[in-house]
Structure formats: structure tokens, C-alpha cells
Amino acid sequence: MEKIIVRGGHQLNGTVRVEGAKNAVLPVLAASLIASEGKSVISDVPELADVYTINQVLSNMNADVHFENNTVTVDASKKLKTEAPFEYVRKMRASVLVLGPLLARYGHANVAMPGGCAIGSRPIDLHLKGFEAMGAEVHVGNGFVEAHVNGRLKGAKIYLDMPSVGATENIMMAAALAEGKTILENCAKEPEIVDLANYLNKMGAKIVGAGTETIRIEGVEKLHGTEHTIIPDRVEAGTFMVAAAITGGNVLIENAESEHLRSVISKLEEMDVTVKEENDGIRVIGPKQLKATDIKTLPHPGFPTDMQSQMMSLMLCAEGTSVITETVFENRFMHVEEFRRMNAKMKIEGRSVFIEGPSDLQGAEVAATDLRAAAALILAGLRADGYTRITELKHLDRGYVNFAGKLAQLGADIDRVDQHGNTVNPVVEVDFQDKGFVAKLS
Numbered sequence: 001m002e003k004i005i006v007r008g009g010h011q012l013n014g015t016v017r018v019e020g021a022k023n024a025v026l027p028v029l030a031a032s033l034i035a036s037e038g039k040s041v042i043s044d045v046p047e048l049a050d051v052y053t054i055n056q057v058l059s060n061m062n063a064d065v066h067f068e069n070n071t072v073t074v075d076a077s078k079k080l081k082t083e084a085p086f087e088y089v090r091k092m093r094a095s096v097l098v099l100g101p102l103l104a105r106y107g108h109a110n111v112a113m114p115g116g117c118a119i120g121s122r123p124i125d126l127h128l129k130g131f132e133a134m135g136a137e138v139h140v141g142n143g144f145v146e147a148h149v150n151g152r153l154k155g156a157k158i159y160l161d162m163p164s165v166g167a168t169e170n171i172m173m174a175a176a177l178a179e180g181k182t183i184l185e186n187c188a189k190e191p192e193i194v195d196l197a198n199y200l201n202k203m204g205a206k207i208v209g210a211g212t213e214t215i216r217i218e219g220v221e222k223l224h225g226t227e228h229t230i231i232p233d234r235v236e237a238g239t240f241m242v243a244a245a246i247t248g249g250n251v252l253i254e255n256a257e258s259e260h261l262r263s264v265i266s267k268l269e270e271m272d273v274t275v276k277e278e279n280d281g282i283r284v285i286g287p288k289q290l291k292a293t294d295i296k297t298l299p300h301p302g303f304p305t306d307m308q309s310q311m312m313s314l315m316l317c318a319e320g321t322s323v324i325t326e327t328v329f330e331n332r333f334m335h336v337e338e339f340r341r342m343n344a345k346m347k348i349e350g351r352s353v354f355i356e357g358p359s360d361l362q363g364a365e366v367a368a369t370d371l372r373a374a375a376a377l378i379l380a381g382l383r384a385d386g387y388t389r390i391t392e393l394k395h396l397d398r399g400y401v402n403f404a405g406k407l408a409q410l411g412a413d414i415d416r417v418d419q420h421g422n423t424v425n426p427v428v429e430v431d432f433q434d435k436g437f438v439a440k441l442s
């Protein structure tokens with residue numbers, strides 16, 4: 001079993017570059033299935049386990065997929081299969097994003113139900129209600145969701161009960177190829193929604209209003225391949241901002257987009273962290289003593305749930321009582337138990353965690369419970385006394401490219417080792433047997 005071993009107490013200094021956003025590239029790659037003509041060329045694609053998984057989903061459906069030098073080329077012009085088996089959906093819930101494109105293009109999709117995960121139950125009822133409103137028949141049974149429509153989907157007026165990111169994306173992709181106009185209300189406003197709409201529009205779609213509460217989509221008859229560059233990963237950027245702050249360091253985070261990080265920047269400033277917007281990115285300078293603050297996670301532009309656990313690490317080192325309230329996911333505090341193993345002083349009350357700082361953090365053996373928890377435990381390890389050993393790195397590899405290597409370059413004492421204690425590079429596990437999927441790892 002691989003581990004990351006961190007010895008705390010080193011300040012981070014220097015420059016780090018953030019990759020393309022995982023949460024933007026996954027829907028964009030799913031959307032490339034709608035193009036019945038031409039190739040899509042997607043740049044700034046991060047080498048993440050989730051990217052390999054979605055590429056496998058696509059190639060398993062008969063699309064030609066090629067991944068090299070952070071560029072994915074997808075040719076989906078052949079007749080595609082309209083199924084996504086559990087083997088992929090189990091690894092990555094975002095596989096359900098192929099539902100909308102397949103249903104719109106072929107009038108049929110059969111995708112394994114994603115089920116819950118470590119952060120909550122995560123249903124897809126809003127996605128399905130949207131498809132039904134557009135005339136699809138949806139059947140859930142035997143662990144699959146099967147959707148079917150005779151002819152084309154029909155544009156509709158759809159109000160989302162909550163601004164779900166995935167439902168907004170799935171319905172927007174389906175509506176792009178539907179007959180007539182769709183008005184989608186109470187949408188998610190995340191930057192990744194805007195990136196997807198931009199991509200679809202370059203493919204020939206007619207979408208306005210992405211990034212606001214109401215998206216209007218005039219359906220078109222077909223879409224074609226195009227070129228697109230993925231936006232920077234705001235969660236990776238935010239994670240390195242915390243890394244700089246927690247070690248009292250000075251780090252320039254290149255390619256970070258400050259417009260996407262307003263709520264994170266504002267909370268860091270409340271904690272006495274210096275944040276400077278520079279031409280190439282965002283510079284973060286940690287203070288001598290961090291101050292406590294409170295955070296409530298909310299849909300964008302509120303504070304992102306995907307930064308909650310990393311901010312918890314920072315609050316553990318701040319003077320005073322901090323409170324985190326998680327409103328997006330019902331069960332995203334699994335990492336609290338792991339932090340306690342590091343001598344963290346905190347208590348959970350309902351949807352809030354009360355953090356008494358500064359904790360005298362001590363290195364310990366801890367297990368990542370989800371993707372962001374993995375990063376958060378490593379961040380706490382940067383500050384803890386002695387060695388912290390983090391296991392369950394499959395979670396980390398879903399969303400961070402060479403996290404340990406990037407921290408080491410900034411001055412962290414950190415290593416990733418195999419079961420024999422030998423240093424390893426994080427190599428993402430790829431099944432090359434799928435026809436048509438070619439990948440080259442750097």
C-alpha cells in the first residue's frame with residue numbers, strides 16, 4: 001500500500017502552477033460525445049485518475065480517444081454504444097454526465113446508478129426530472145437508470161429544486177440538442193458550468209446565461225467537434241493557498257484565477273493571510289499567527305464545499321474558536337476523526353464542527369476518507385510535529401496531479417513510498433485494454 005510521509009515544520013516558498021480543472025474537464029469530455037461530426041481537441045487536461053476513467057467510459061462506447069501531453073482528442077462521429085457500466089460509475093460519479101449527451105443524440109442511455117459515497121447520499125433525481133420534463137421516459141431498476149425518448153427531446157421550462165452542478169450540466173447538454181427552447185431556472189453558477197457552456201457553444205450550441213441563475217438554450221439539430229482549453233482548477237489553487245498559509249510561507253500560485261476564488265480569498269484574509277493578485281497568478285503569504293474565523297459552505301459564489309476540509313486544517317492552527325458549517329453535503333466530516341488522531345481539538349454538532357485552535361498537531365498514521373480529506377491531512381502534516389503517514393491515496397489521485405512532488409518542490413519534507421518504503425512516482429492505474437483509448441503517461 002502506498003503512503004505519503006510528511007515531516008512537519010518546513011516553510012513553503014516558490015512557485016507552483018495549477019492544472020486544468022477536474023470538475024470542468026469531466027463534463028467537457030462527456031459533452032464531446034454529442035459531436036456527430038469532427039474531432040474535439042481539449043487542452044490543459046490534467047493527468048488524473050478521473051480523467052482516465054472518463055476516457056475509458058468514452059472509448060468503451062466506441063469513441064476514439066487519444067490522451068497525450070495534457071491534450072485529449074475525441075472523435076465521437078462513429079455510431080456509439082449508449083451504456084456506462086457500474087465498473088466506471090463506481091470509480092467516479094461524474095460518469096452519470098454521459099446520460100444527457102447520449103439521450104439527446106441517440107434517444108437512449110443506460111447508465112449504472114452511482115449510489116452514495118463518503119460525503120453523502122448524492123442522488124440524481126434532479127437530473128432525471130429534467131430529462132422527463134423534456135419528454136424522456138426514465139426507468140430506474142437493477143442498479144441502472146435507463147432513459148428513452150421517441151424522436152428528439154423537447155425543450156422545456158425546468159426549475160431545479162436546488163442548484164445542483166451535475167443536474168445543470170446534464171440538462172444543459174441534453175437541451176443543446178433538443179427540439180425548441182429550454183429555460184433552466186435556479187441553476188448552479190459555478191465557473192465549470194460557464195466553461196461547459198462555452199465549449200458547447202463552440203460546438204454549435206446556442207446557450208446564454210451560464211453563470212447566472214437562468215440558462216436559456218435554443219436546441220440545434222447537430223453539434224460538431226471543436227477546440228477548447230480547460231479553465232484552471234480553483235480547488236487545486238485553493239489547496240496550495242492553504243499550504244502556503246499553514247506553513248507561514250510565500251508562494252506564487254501560477255494560473256490561479258482570482259475571480260473564481262473570491263470567497264476563499266476573503267476567508268484567508270480574515271485569518272490574517274496576505275493574498276496578492278499578480279499578473280501570473282495569486283501570491284499567498286502566511287502570517288506569524290493565524291486568526292480564527294467561521295465558514296459556511298454554499299453553492300457558488302458561496303464558499304466551496306471542496307475547500308472545506310483544507311480550511312479545517314488551517315483553522316486547527318489558528319488562534320481561537322473557528323466554526324465550519326457544511327450545508328452542501330450531508331456527511332462531509334469523515335476527516336474529523338482522522339484529524340483527532342493528530343491531536344486536533346474539535347467537536348461535531350449537527351452540520352457544524354467547532355475547532356479549538358491552535359491545536360498542538362502531532363504526526364500520526366491517518367487514512368484519507370475522500371479526495372479533499374486526503375489533501376487536508378497532508379496540509380495538517382506540513383504543520384504537525386514529527387511524521388504524518390497518509391494512506392488511501394487513491395482518493396488523492398482522483399483530483400491532484402503529483403501533489404507530493406509539487407509540495408516537495410516548494411520545500412516540504414514529503415515523500416511518496418510503496419509498501420517496501422521505496423520512493424514512487426504517483427502513477428495512475430490505467431487499463432489499456434479498452435479499444436481505441438491511447439494514453440501516454442509522463
Ligand SMILES: CC(=O)N[C@H]1[C@@H](OP(=O)(O)OP(=O)(O)OC[C@H]2O[C@@H](n3ccc(=O)[nH]c3=O)[C@H](O)[C@@H]2O)O[C@H](CO)[C@@H](O)[C@@H]1O
Nearest residue numbers: 023094122123124125126127164165166167305306328329
Ligand atoms: C465532478 C464535479 O463537478 N463534482 C462537483 C459537483 O458534484 P455534483 O454535481 O455531484 O454536486 P451537486 O451540486 O449536484 O450536489 C449538491 C447537493 O445537491 C444534492 N443533489 C444533487 C443532484 C440531485 O439530483 N439531487 C440532489 O439532491 C446532492 O446530494 C448534494 O447534497 O459539485 C459539488 C458541489 O459543488 C462538488 O463538491 C463536486 O466536486
Ligand SMILES: C=C(OP(=O)(O)O)C(=O)O
Nearest residue numbers: 023093094306371372399
Ligand atoms: C467531491 C468531489 O468530486 P466528485 O464530485 O467527483 O466526487 C471533489 O472534487 O471534491
